[in-house]
Amino acid sequence: MTSDPLREARLVAYRALCLGALLERHDAELRIRTLSQYTSDRSEREAILARRNARNQRLLAWLATEGLTPFLTTTEAKLLASPLGTWSTRALSCVSWRAETLGVLLWTLRAVDALPPMDTPFDVNEILRPLDIYTPTIDFVWCARLRPQEELQTLREQMELWLWRTHATELELLGVRQNDGKPLREVIYSMARQSLLKGAVPRLIEGDFPAFGRAYAALNNDQRDMVNTIVHERASATHWVCDANSAWTVLLLS
Secondary structure, three states: OOOOOOOOHHHHHHHHHHHHHHHHHHHHHHHHHOHHHHOOOHHHHHHHHHHHHHHHHHHHHHHHHOOOHHHOOHHHHHHHHOOOOOOOHHHHHHHHOHHHHHHHHHHHOOOOOOOOOOOOOOOHHHHHHHHOOOOOOHHHHHOOOOOOHHHHHHHHHHHHHHHHHHHHHHHHHOOOOOOOOOOOHHHHHHHHHHHHHOOOOOOOEOOEOEEOOEEHHHOOHHHHHHHHHHHHHHHHHHHHHHOOOOOOOOOOOO
16 A cells, blocks of 8 residues: 655645744734733733734744745634734634644654643643744754654554544444444444554553543543544644645634
8 A cells, every 4th residue: 555645844844834923923812812911001001012013013024034924824824914912712712723733743844752642732832942933944944854754654543543533432422333233332442452552542541542541431521622622633734744635724713
């Protein structure tokens, strides 16, 4: 079986830089929203807003100067060009999860050493550090190298197993059973054993994928939603890198 052609390393680097800019703006949006918690003085708030706006203009100038603007998606470009403090709650939420996508891209570029477990989000400050936003990007782009194809394909297989596990729970909740009428749990246990053998999980808990120190099937709704979102963001990034013919998963803000 032949592998799909990998994405060119420099394109991955450009995509990572664009996501870094988006997460930098996200931080500014959060700070603007919580400004009233830091000070009630109007003049101080205006001064902070002025500094934030100046920093945002610097970010836009950096994107243009470094030739990154053409690599932004339409939605990303609109979000970055919008006035500071105007992002919707949905936009804030969707962009925050792009940290998981960026983390995987940086791992494929050897800029981070390891991926956190599926129940642990990336530290945004840690994954922004290799990008060194506001500085020249030439070294990051032109020195970009992907990990060996075998490592990337292994991650892709592992992510597909995790995706399967998230979908299996959705089917279970809908009452779907196997063709012979037996519950899906038997298939889940079988896939969990395969996942252990392939390194997708470090261990099994009650014969199931582990998360938050318990079996995946035992997660509460909030825990399951977090794991599912992390899995989907990381899987989409992995698939994009491992298949140069695939499309980027764009932000859906409505």
